[in-house]
Amino acid sequence: MIELQGVSKIYRQGRSNEIAAVCDLDLTLQDNRVTVLKGPSGSGKTTVLTIIGCLARPTQGRVLLDGEILSGLPEKFLAEVRRRTFGFAFQRFNLIAGLTAFENIVLPAYPLAPRFDTLKARALELAETFGVAHRLDLNVDDLSGGEMQRVAVARALINDPRVVIADEPTANLDSERAAQFLDIVATLKARGKTVLMTSHDPRIWSANVVDRVVEMADGRIVEAA
Amino acid sequence: MSGWWARQRYLLDYASASLWRRKGRNLVLWAIFAALVFILGSVILFGSAIRREAALVLRDAPDVVAQAMRMGRHDMALASDIAKLKSVRGADRIEGRLWGYLYDTSTDANYTLQTPSAHAPDLALQKGEAIVGEGVARLRKLSEGKHLFLVSPAGRLLKAKVKKVLSPESALVSSDLVLVSAEDFRAFFELAPDQFTDIAMRVRNPSEVGTVSGKGALALPHYRFITRANMARTYEALFSWREGLLLAIATGAILAFAILAFDKASGLSAQERREIGILKAIGWETSDIIRMKLWEAGLISVSAFVAGMTLAYLHVFAMSAPLIETVLKGWSTLYPRFALTPHVDALQVTTLAFLTLLPYIAAVLAPIWRTASADPDRVMR
Amino acid sequence: MILHPPILALTLAALVSAGALVAASAFAVRLLGRWNLASGAQSQIDLEKRTYLVAVALRFAMAVEIAALVLFVFNADRMSAMFVGAMCAVGALNASVYGFPALFAKIALFFGASLWLAADIVDARGRDYPLTRWKYGLLIALAPLALAEAGLTIAYFLDLKADTLTSCCGKLFTSDRPTIASEMAGLDPRMALGMLYGGFGVVLAGAALARRSARARPLYGVVSLAFFAVALAAVVSAISLYVYEHPHHHCPFCLLKREYSYFGFLLYAPLFAGAALGASAGALGLVRTPASLAHAMPAILRRMVVLSALGFAGFVLVATWAIARSGLILTG
Ligand SMILES: Nc1ncnc2c1ncn2[C@@H]1O[C@H](COP(=O)(O)OP(=O)(O)OP(=O)(O)O)[C@@H](O)[C@H]1O
Numbered sequence: 001m002i003e004l005q006g007v008s009k010i011y012r013q014g015r016s017n018e019i020a021a022v023c024d025l026d027l028t029l030q031d032n033r034v035t036v037l038k039g040p041s042g043s044g045k046t047t048v049l050t051i052i053g054c055l056a057r058p059t060q061g062r063v064l065l066d067g068e069i070l071s072g073l074p075e076k077f078l079a080e081v082r083r084r085t086f087g088f089a090f091q092r093f094n095l096i097a098g099l100t101a102f103e104n105i106v107l108p109a110y111p112l113a114p115r116f117d118t119l120k121a122r123a124l125e126l127a128e129t130f131g132v133a134h135r136l137d138l139n140v141d142d143l144s145g146g147e148m149q150r151v152a153v154a155r156a157l158i159n160d161p162r163v164v165i166a167d168e169p170t171a172n173l174d175s176e177r178a179a180q181f182l183d184i185v186a187t188l189k190a191r192g193k194t195v196l197m198t199s200h201d202p203r204i205w206s207a208n209v210v211d212r213v214v215e216m217a218d219g220r221i222v223e224a225a
Numbered sequence: 226m227s228g229w230w231a232r233q234r235y236l237l238d239y240a241s242a243s244l245w246r247r248k249g250r251n252l253v254l255w256a257i258f259a260a261l262v263f264i265l266g267s268v269i270l271f272g273s274a275i276r277r278e279a280a281l282v283l284r285d286a287p288d289v290v291a292q293a294m295r296m297g298r299h300d301m302a303l304a305s306d307i308a309k310l311k312s313v314r315g316a317d318r319i320e321g322r323l324w325g326y327l328y329d330t331s332t333d334a335n336y337t338l339q340t341p342s343a344h345a346p347d348l349a350l351q352k353g354e355a356i357v358g359e360g361v362a363r364l365r366k367l368s369e370g371k372h373l374f375l376v377s378p379a380g381r382l383l384k385a386k387v388k389k390v391l392s393p394e395s396a397l398v399s400s401d402l403v404l405v406s407a408e409d410f411r412a413f414f415e416l417a418p419d420q421f422t423d424i425a426m427r428v429r430n431p432s433e434v435g436t437v438s439g440k441g442a443l444a445l446p447h448y449r450f451i452t453r454a455n456m457a458r459t460y461e462a463l464f465s466w467r468e469g470l471l472l473a474i475a476t477g478a479i480l481a482f483a484i485l486a487f488d489k490a491s492g493l494s495a496q497e498r499r500e501i502g503i504l505k506a507i508g509w510e511t512s513d514i515i516r517m518k519l520w521e522a523g524l525i526s527v528s529a530f531v532a533g534m535t536l537a538y539l540h541v542f543a544m545s546a547p548l549i550e551t552v553l554k555g556w557s558t559l560y561p562r563f564a565l566t567p568h569v570d571a572l573q574v575t576t577l578a579f580l581t582l583l584p585y586i587a588a589v590l591a592p593i594w595r596t597a598s599a600d601p602d603r604v605m606r
Numbered sequence: 607m608i609l610h611p612p613i614l615a616l617t618l619a620a621l622v623s624a625g626a627l628v629a630a631s632a633f634a635v636r637l638l639g640r641w642n643l644a645s646g647a648q649s650q651i652d653l654e655k656r657t658y659l660v661a662v663a664l665r666f667a668m669a670v671e672i673a674a675l676v677l678f679v680f681n682a683d684r685m686s687a688m689f690v691g692a693m694c695a696v697g698a699l700n701a702s703v704y705g706f707p708a709l710f711a712k713i714a715l716f717f718g719a720s721l722w723l724a725a726d727i728v729d730a731r732g733r734d735y736p737l738t739r740w741k742y743g744l745l746i747a748l749a750p751l752a753l754a755e756a757g758l759t760i761a762y763f764l765d766l767k768a769d770t771l772t773s774c775c776g777k778l779f780t781s782d783r784p785t786i787a788s789e790m791a792g793l794d795p796r797m798a799l800g801m802l803y804g805g806f807g808v809v810l811a812g813a814a815l816a817r818r819s820a821r822a823r824p825l826y827g828v829v830s831l832a833f834f835a836v837a838l839a840a841v842v843s844a845i846s847l848y849v850y851e852h853p854h855h856h857c858p859f860c861l862l863k864r865e866y867s868y869f870g871f872l873l874y875a876p877l878f879a880g881a882a883l884g885a886s887a888g889a890l891g892l893v894r895t896p897a898s899l900a901h902a903m904p905a906i907l908r909r910m911v912v913l914s915a916l917g918f919a920g921f922v923l924v925a926t927w928a929i930a931r932s933g934l935i936l937t938g
């Protein structure tokens with residue numbers, strides 16, 4: 001369970017152009033649920049994802065993971081929590097160009113230094129699950145958009161995280177691929193993962209796998225269903 | 226510990242792949258680094274080889290040498306003068322030396338002809354015997370028991386049986402050496418029995434060398450007294466400022482290189498910055514990135530160092546340093562025939578590492594840190 | 607001033623590491639005034655980021671200093687040819703009044719930097735970085751030492767003149783005047799070895815105690831430093847004699863030469879490691895264990911104590927081996 005208590009994030013704090021991207025936000029995410037954040041551009045959705053995903057520290061307020069306070073941890077420990085708990089799928093996939101699909105998938109495991117054969121077996125299994133096993137040796141620049149996304153999802157899962165975070169996962173996909181992505185989300189949920197997404201896409205808000213849609217505006221929650 | 230190393234291996238793996246992906250850009254830096262090591266390494270190797278040579282010459286040199294002077298030029302010393310020196314207190318083992326150069330037309334080489342010192346019993350020679358250096362033996366295809374023939378400029382012939390060939394480890398000082406008995410030497414160069422090339426003295430107490438040569442100069446005012454320290458100083462003075470000049474230029478080069486490295490490490494492409502951000506977002510930590518980047522810097526610098534050092538070694542010892550020879554030419558007046566024996570030791574390698582690796586790493590440290598500490602949430606935008 | 611490449615290298619090293627330490631301690635002053643880990647403010651995040659730079663720069667400076675210590679001694683040995691009366695490093699170090707102080711400053715800085723590194727490693731294990739203030743306080747204390755070290759090194763090189771009359775190990779260690787060096791050398795070899803083995807017994811007992819009881823750790827730190835001194839005295843008065851197989855050659859530096867197949871490295875490396883680990887464990891033992899390090903800190907300190915005792919054991923073993931295989935028999 002993840003709880004945000006009175007969380008604020010202020011960018012460029014103390015300067016004349018400071019921006020309160022998130023203000024005094026309370027939010028609780030239950031395990032094994034699929035939650036979608038929606039709202040106008042600039043409303044702070046991505047900022048909330050970065051705070052929950054331990055990519056950034058809140059300026060104020062507390063973040064708790066299963067009751068353990070994460071806000072206030074130094075970066076070293078945040079990174080530990082991040083690689084143990086969260087997997088990320090980004091809007092622009094963010095694969096590293098010039099590396100093969102396989103190399104991209106195993107990257108998050110490098111700091112944990114597992115045995116290579118275990119790592120390889122795990123990467124193969126994930127690639128098979130998401131249908132990119134035959135593309136593993138290709139440079140990621142040569143993959144199609146859908147394949148890129150599936151490689152990115154496989155990468156997000158390599159350390160077996162409990163929570164998968166996806167920012168605008170369908171923004172770069174046509175409707176067929178978007179539907180395929182929803183299938184992936186269903187797979188994740190079936191595997192017991194918690195999923196948190198942001199989306200402007202009505203097909204996502206109304207999808208069956210989605211348990212909860214939270215609407216944001218100006219850094220606050222305006223409506224939680 | 227094994228966990229630590231496993232982690233380093235993954236980081237090293239990523240670092241080498243990352244270098245390879247940007248080989249064009251990295252190659253430039255690598256080549257400049259290797260060139261810097263090559264130049265500095267050449268100067269250092271050359272310098273210490275010369276110093277070593279000088280030290281070997283000096284080690285066997287007498288504490289004081291007295292040379293007769295006539296009209297400002299070196300003249301022959303006389304046996305009667307040697308007797309006068311014996312009264313100087315503090316000096317012992319005073320002996321006249323016989324030595325000279327001979328240009329040998331048949332092999333187109335310069336030999337040093339000399340008589341063995343009375344205090345080196347293992348080199349003692351009878352008339353008709355000779356001991357030759359390794360170089361002479363090689364040129365003349367000589368070995369023990371064979372005969373050596375020499376012709377003096379005046380046309381006198383010397384025939385001597387080779388008693389021994391000096392071992393190659395002392396080749397530096399003795400390669401061109403031909404030792405013959407005093408009797409043969411005088412006959413060959415047509416010297417009177419009371420003539421010597423110069424006079425060598427040993428002084429038992431090193432702090433009295435100055436006093437002894439001063440007293441000697443009083444006893445023999447027409448002689449020039451040269452102490453070993455004088456010789457050392459001459460070598461040192463002649464070499465130090467040349468080497469200093471090169472090093473001063475090199476310091477500038479090191480500085481320029483450090484600035485270049487700093488600049489390269491700071492000016493990452495947008496693509497590279499993005500990569501770092503991605504790595505952090507997917508679970509790498511700042512110190513993982515720093516280590517990975519340090520591996521990159523280490524791979525570049527150490528391989529360039531090894532390459533530059535190897536080239537410098539070949540340059541100095543296989544080719545007699547043609548590229549820096551002009552600057553260091555002063556030495557050729559001291560060593561008309563110089564062939565440097567290959568010699569590298571830990572001190573030189575460490576020094577070179579300090580002068581090149583240290584500024585490089587120091588210059589890239591802050592840029593690496595800056596890159597590594599970029600906010601990971603950037604990649605979400 | 608004698609301009610040799612190694613002198614240039616050592617000057618550069620001294621400047622770089624002193625520069626790193628001074629810059630780091632300037633940051634430390636800033637940090638001590640503002641450090642508040644609980645805050646999510648940008649200024650705190652920036653401070654935290656900069657600690658990474660300090661950590662990596664100090665590790666670099668320490669590596670440079672260790673290498674420079676070795677290069678310094680080697681270079682002194684090589685330069686000895688230029689001074690009348692000098693035959694090894696001792697003579698070259700004696701050629702200027704700054705020689706030995708520079709060496710001692712380097713050694714002191716080595717111990718200081720080791721302590722900082724140990725504190726940094728322990729601190730990084732606590733989720734609230736509980737030793738941060740202590741660590742950065744220490745850093746500020748180390749900066750003058752680093753400056754002194756750089757100053758002495760440069761002063762030493764500037765002061766050197768070829769042909770200086772100096773005295774070498776033969777003189778230093780048999781002087782009529784009662785100097786520390788001659789006292790050390792004058793020690794009866796059998797007594798020195800007795801102290802060495804007895805001292806090693808104390809070290810082992812101390813380590814066993816410090817492994818179990820936290821309160822014994824500062825004591826072990828003191829024992830480590832004392833044993834370090836005893837060990838150096840034993841090297842000068844006895845072990846060197848056995849290595850050189852010469853009853854009057856008391857020199858702790860010639861051991862490092864190629865003539866003795868770099869035996870000194872084998873001897874000194876475990877000794878310095880043992881002393882640095884032991885002294886650091888002792889100094890950190892004075893710090894009250896923070897809650898967030900309740901498990902990690904005692905475990906690390908225990909391991910440091912064990913490694914330190916192993917280092918000392920390595921030294922004693924190497925020394926014993928040197929004595930056993932020596933052809934010299936000291937009849938006293
Ligand atoms: N690093 C930053 N520095 C300054 N301002 C920032 C930064 N990141 C985000 N912001 C600002 O914070 C506000 C919230 O941004 P955020 O990306 O969270 O919005 P969003 O809801 O994800 O928008 P979109 O739907 O366009 O992705 C925006 O006004 C943005 O300009």
Ligand SMILES: [Mg+2]
Pocket residue numbers: 045046047167198
């Ligand atoms: Mg967004």
